[in-house]
Every structure is written in structure tokens, then in C-alpha cells.
Amino acid sequence: MSASANTQSNTVVFSKEGDRPYVTPYVHKPTFRVGDPVYLLNSDGSREGPYEIASLPSAGKCTLSSGSGQPIRNGDEIGTDWVESA
Known part of the structure; x- marks a missing residue:
């Protein structure tokens, strides 16, 4: 098992010194979950959603969908800096 930490999820790490294994925390904790309502922020400061x-x-x-399940912006990935909780 590798001693390097995975930034995508929690990882069990074994040190070379033989210490007990431990779980490293998220480097970037997820702020949203699937199904969360959000607004899409536009570059002019307006919001969609x-x-x-x-x-x-x-x-x-993240990818976004309308309430009926239709993908927003053709299902393109959107940076979470461009969304805010509704």
C-alpha cells in the first residue's frame, strides 16, 4: 500500500516507521452532495436556477440538472466555485 495520501477520498496510510495505520482527512472536503439544490453563478453576477x-x-x-432531470449545459462539468447553495 502506498504511503502517499489520496486527495479524492479518505485513505488508510501506513508509515515507513511501522506506526499504527491511520486515516488521513480530506484535503478538499466536499461541500455539496448529489441532489443538493444550487444556483449557477454567471460571470455578470446573475444567478440561474x-x-x-x-x-x-x-x-x-459537478454536473447540474433541472428538477425534471434534464442536464444543464449539456451535462458539462462545472467548477463548484460557480455554484452556491439555494
């Missing part, structure tokens, strides 16, 4: 978080494919990224 509310939408729902459809998926969280990687740290700091």
Missing part, C-alpha cells in the same frame, strides 16, 4: 447537483465527478467539479 435553482438546479440540483446531478453528480460530483471529481474534486471541485
